[in-house]
Amino acid sequence: MGCVKLVFFILYTFLCQLVFSSALPHLCPEDQAHALLQFKHMFTFNPNASDDCYDTRTLSWSMSTDCCSWDRVLCDETTGQVIELDLYCSGLQGKFYSNSSLFQLSNLKRLDLSRNDFSGSLISPKFGELSSLTHLDLSHSGFTGVIPAEISHLNKLYFLYISTVDPYGLRLGPYNFELLLKNLTQLREIYLDSVNISSIIPLNFSSYLTYLWLRRTQLRGVLPERVFHLSYLSLSSNSLNGPIPSNVSGPQNLQRLYLSSNYLNGTIPSWIFSLPSLSDLYLRNNSFSGKIHEFKSKTLLYVSLKQNQLQGPIPKSLLDQQELYYLILSQNNLSGQIASTVCNLKTLRVLDLGSNHLNGTIPHCLGEMSGLKVLDLNNNRLSGTINTTFNTENQLRIINLYGNKLKGKVPPSLINCRYLEFLDLGNNELNDTFPSWLGGLPYLRILSLRSNKLHGPIKDSRTNNSFAQIRVIDLSSNGFSGKLPVSLFENFQAMKIIGENSGTREYIVDDYSSSYANTLIVTTKGLDLELPRVLTTNIIINLSRNRFEGYLPSIIGDLVGLRSLNLSHNGLEGIIPASLQHLSVLESLDLSSNKIGGEIPQQLVSLTSLEVLNLSHNQFVGCIPQGKQFDTFDNSSYLGNDGLCGFPLSKDCGGDDGVPQATTPVELDDEEEEEGDLISWQAVLMGFGCGLVIGLSIIYIMLSTHYPIWFSRMVVRFDNIIAARMKRHKKRY
Ligand SMILES: *[C@@H]1O[C@H](CO)[C@@H](O)[C@H](O)[C@H]1NC(C)=O
Ligand SMILES: *[C@@H]1O[C@H](CO)[C@@H](O)[C@H](O)[C@H]1NC(C)=O
Ligand SMILES: *[C@@H]1O[C@H](CO)[C@@H](O)[C@H](O)[C@H]1NC(C)=O
Ligand SMILES: *[C@@H]1O[C@H](CO)[C@@H](O)[C@H](O)[C@H]1NC(C)=O
Ligand SMILES: *[C@@H]1O[C@H](CO)[C@@H](O)[C@H](O)[C@H]1NC(C)=O
Ligand SMILES: *[C@@H]1O[C@H](CO)[C@@H](O)[C@H](O)[C@H]1NC(C)=O
Ligand SMILES: *[C@@H]1O[C@H](CO)[C@@H](O)[C@H](O)[C@H]1NC(C)=O
Ligand SMILES: *[C@@H]1O[C@H](CO)[C@@H](O)[C@H](O)[C@H]1NC(C)=O
Ligand SMILES: *[C@@H]1O[C@H](CO)[C@@H](O)[C@H](O)[C@H]1NC(C)=O
Ligand SMILES: *[C@@H]1O[C@H](CO)[C@@H](O)[C@H](O)[C@H]1NC(C)=O
Ligand SMILES: *[C@@H]1O[C@H](CO)[C@@H](O)[C@H](O)[C@H]1NC(C)=O
Numbered sequence: 001m002g003c004v005k006l007v008f009f010i011l012y013t014f015l016c017q018l019v020f021s022s023a024l025p026h027l028c029p030e031d032q033a034h035a036l037l038q039f040k041h042m043f044t045f046n047p048n049a050s051d052d053c054y055d056t057r058t059l060s061w062s063m064s065t066d067c068c069s070w071d072r073v074l075c076d077e078t079t080g081q082v083i084e085l086d087l088y089c090s091g092l093q094g095k096f097y098s099n100s101s102l103f104q105l106s107n108l109k110r111l112d113l114s115r116n117d118f119s120g121s122l123i124s125p126k127f128g129e130l131s132s133l134t135h136l137d138l139s140h141s142g143f144t145g146v147i148p149a150e151i152s153h154l155n156k157l158y159f160l161y162i163s164t165v166d167p168y169g170l171r172l173g174p175y176n177f178e179l180l181l182k183n184l185t186q187l188r189e190i191y192l193d194s195v196n197i198s199s200i201i202p203l204n205f206s207s208y209l210t211y212l213w214l215r216r217t218q219l220r221g222v223l224p225e226r227v228f229h230l231s232y233l234s235l236s237s238n239s240l241n242g243p244i245p246s247n248v249s250g251p252q253n254l255q256r257l258y259l260s261s262n263y264l265n266g267t268i269p270s271w272i273f274s275l276p277s278l279s280d281l282y283l284r285n286n287s288f289s290g291k292i293h294e295f296k297s298k299t300l301l302y303v304s305l306k307q308n309q310l311q312g313p314i315p316k317s318l319l320d321q322q323e324l325y326y327l328i329l330s331q332n333n334l335s336g337q338i339a340s341t342v343c344n345l346k347t348l349r350v351l352d353l354g355s356n357h358l359n360g361t362i363p364h365c366l367g368e369m370s371g372l373k374v375l376d377l378n379n380n381r382l383s384g385t386i387n388t389t390f391n392t393e394n395q396l397r398i399i400n401l402y403g404n405k406l407k408g409k410v411p412p413s414l415i416n417c418r419y420l421e422f423l424d425l426g427n428n429e430l431n432d433t434f435p436s437w438l439g440g441l442p443y444l445r446i447l448s449l450r451s452n453k454l455h456g457p458i459k460d461s462r463t464n465n466s467f468a469q470i471r472v473i474d475l476s477s478n479g480f481s482g483k484l485p486v487s488l489f490e491n492f493q494a495m496k497i498i499g500e501n502s503g504t505r506e507y508i509v510d511d512y513s514s515s516y517a518n519t520l521i522v523t524t525k526g527l528d529l530e531l532p533r534v535l536t537t538n539i540i541i542n543l544s545r546n547r548f549e550g551y552l553p554s555i556i557g558d559l560v561g562l563r564s565l566n567l568s569h570n571g572l573e574g575i576i577p578a579s580l581q582h583l584s585v586l587e588s589l590d591l592s593s594n595k596i597g598g599e600i601p602q603q604l605v606s607l608t609s610l611e612v613l614n615l616s617h618n619q620f621v622g623c624i625p626q627g628k629q630f631d632t633f634d635n636s637s638y639l640g641n642d643g644l645c646g647f648p649l650s651k652d653c654g655g656d657d658g659v660p661q662a663t664t665p666v667e668l669d670d671e672e673e674e675e676g677d678l679i680s681w682q683a684v685l686m687g688f689g690c691g692l693v694i695g696l697s698i699i700y701i702m703l704s705t706h707y708p709i710w711f712s713r714m715v716v717r718f719d720n721i722i723a724a725r726m727k728r729h730k731k732r733y
């Protein structure tokens with residue numbers, strides 16, 4: 001019997017469809033088709049209208065077909081009226097006016113205009129006339145100004161999504177947010193991201209509401225118990241204060257809770273830990289204190305409790321989750337050890353426990369966590385060796401163990417982290433030679449080994465492509481000795497390009513980067529500072545506070561992308577190679593506390609980006625170059641160089657006919673004789689004598705006309721000659 005019924009049913013629906021589609025070829029009223037086309041023609045089509053998506057389907061709309069068959073249009077089956085219009089990501093660009101023909105589609109129930117570019121358009125009060133609307137999505141489309149009160153007439157709305165690109169570019173009108181919510185009695189979901197609501201959280205809203213997204217909306221006041229009965233709550237980046245209510249009665253459906261970046265305090269109440277289906281818990285950047293209790297469910301996906309004052313151990317239940325992706329507990333006062341059960345989190349992508357008081361050793365199994373991309377245990381009290389073997393399956397891109405008490409060697413198995421981009425082992429007690437084999441990591445961009453007990457010479461590693469992607473290398477405050485590693489510099493291919501001048505692009509961008517920031521301590525411009533995120537503009541070499549000797553190799557001049565070069569507190573000698581003039585984006589140059597001598601090359605005035613220059617405590621002589629940036633440096637740049645004269649020092653160089661001390665011609669050895677003609681150029685370039693106006697003007701012309709390559713090569717050759725000569729000179733005396 002059942003079977004016969006089924007066959008009959010299929011036959012029936014088939015016949016119905018046949019009758020419908022043949023008998024009613026023009027289901028769509030012509031005026032509605034016209035309205036749709038007219039609407040579309042008000043805009044240009046730009047695939048870039050929204051950053052991340054576009055869809056060309058509206059381009060196929062044409063009067064030659066029934067508008068009910070058009071892509072992204074849905075008609076009522078019986079009346080033929082257009083009831084749904086889904087223009088999400090349609091590449092529409094232009095102003096959205098109140099006279100838009102869209103408002104003729106008075107039967108619309110669902111309207112999605114999100115992710116287009118209506119920049120500068122106001123939200124028309126006429127939206128309030130589309131009284132059948134149950135879904136309205138105006139998010140990420142560039143609407144600005146006041147959200148008109150007429151929106152609150154849409155009392156059939158289930159879903160209301162409005163947001164702006166510029167924070168607070170939209171605001172709620174003079175009518176009260178509370179009244180809006182009160183009128184929309186059917187509301188299930190409301191999303192008002194970055195809209196300036198500027199009020200307290202309303203207490204009276206639709207009993208159907210499950211989703212309340214009011215991130216960055218200038219809300220203030222304390223959290224009412226009422227909101228915790230929703231399933232999805234985002235009130236991040238507001239000015240809420242006080243505690244989370246300690247008791248919430250009734251059913252608890254909360255799955256996703258986002259309260260980051262407020263001024264909430266008190267303990268995290270125990271009912272939060274008992275929520276049966278909690279998946280996302282973001283409470284970062286508040287003032288929560290007390291312990292993290294044991295979670296009762298195993299449903300967690302994302303947990304970020306960063307930047308609070310939480311104490312006590314990491315609860316065991318957090319390490320016993322089945323699908324946890326992010327575990328971010330950094331910048332708290334957590335103590336105790338990291339249990340090796342953390343390795344049971346098979347789905348974990350980000351483990352960030354930095355800046356706590358954790359002690360004990362690093363779990364041996366960490367290197368076997370195959371999905372992990374970020375391992376950040378920086379600034380804790382971890383001790384022992386880095387006793388883990390990173391296996392070849394690992395996906396790690398960031399390893400940060402900075403600021404612990406780790407001993408022993410740099411673990412050789414790091415070579416298996418073939419996706420590694422960021423490695424910070426700084427400020428530990430590692431005792432090893434330079435791990436030149438790290439150069440084999442093809443994506444390594446940032447390497448910090450500063451403040452350890454690393455020692456010995458940095459051996460030549462002529463391997464091709466070794467460290468080719470490196471942008472930041474910090475080996476400072478160790479015991480490295482021998483010559484500066486010329487072959488290493490040669491390999492820094494990524495530093496040989498002048499990248500972006502400014503910008504906020506990060507080196508390491510991934511789906512997890514919004515939750516996790518790869519901070520890095522760097523010394524630049526004379527200060528230790530923490531970069532909250534390492535940007536593509538950070539190109540840094542820091543080899544300071546070691547025992548390097550010998551000369552500054554000319555090849556440094558090839559690293560034209562450098563922003564900061566610090567070779568201070570070593571035993572370097574010789575002169576500053578003129579090739580450094582090519583470092584046109586260099587902002588900070590610190591060569592202090594070495595034994596570098598000779599004159600400061602006049603060419604360095606071409607370093608117009610230079611903000612900080614420290615040449616103090618060396619053996620420089622002669623006149624300080626004058627002009628451009630050099631007019632901005634004060635005495636401190638030159639302290640402890642008795643042979644220097646000229647501005648800003650009080651010691652005068654002696655005016656136009658003054659003969660600076662270091663100009664005594666050096667004898668040419670046989671092998672250098674043929675270079676004799678170049679010497680005169682060098683003399684000109686070095687601006688022999690502060691008052692030598694001609695010399696300066698030649699340099700000026702050279703610099704302003706972009707001197708040819710042969711010329712710069714010549715200068716480079718010269719550095720070597722001078723360096724060789726200085727060496728001999730030194731030996732003689
Ligand atoms: C879209 O953006 C790309 C890259 O920013 C640009 O080259 C292209 O011209 C843009 N296209 C339009 C239509 O604006
Ligand atoms: C709609 O209004 C805008 C601005 O007020 C005007 O430029 C445009 O011509 C009008 N379009 C129609 C079809 O009336
Ligand atoms: C609520 O909606 C009705 C129409 O449905 C409207 O007349 C009234 O002004 C609205 N109330 C508020 C506070 O906006
Ligand atoms: C938000 O709106 C309030 C009241 O309308 C106003 O005082 C405040 O300056 C606005 N804030 C921002 C950031 O635009
Ligand atoms: C909430 O609004 C409803 C309908 O307007 C009203 O009946 C109820 O008393 C209000 N409740 C509160 C607590 O204001
Ligand atoms: C929390 O609520 C429950 C039942 O509603 C009650 O039994 C309990 O005493 C309350 N606890 C606190 C701390 O208010
Ligand atoms: C922390 O939250 C406050 C308050 O919302 C905000 O001003 C600040 O920018 C936030 N800090 C961070 C690092 O997110
Ligand atoms: C929470 O902050 C409020 C001020 O916003 C303060 O009065 C209160 O004492 C704080 N409570 C705790 C437990 O720190
Ligand atoms: C957290 O640790 C810091 C630094 O050790 C300390 O100054 C602070 O008092 C601690 N806070 C709490 C709430 O224990
Ligand atoms: C870790 O710190 C706790 C105190 O917070 C201390 O009792 C314990 O002995 C320490 N363990 C190790 C291995 O240092
Ligand atoms: C490294 O860890 C393994 C496994 O926990 C242990 O057997 C071994 O003794 C540890 N080695 C060192 C040097 O701590």
Ligand SMILES: *[C@@H]1O[C@H](CO)[C@@H](O)[C@H](O)[C@H]1NC(C)=O
Pocket residue numbers: 431432453
């Ligand atoms: C490094 O380790 C070696 C032996 O392994 C030891 O002789 C040396 O003293 C250590 N260096 C430092 C600075 O601790």
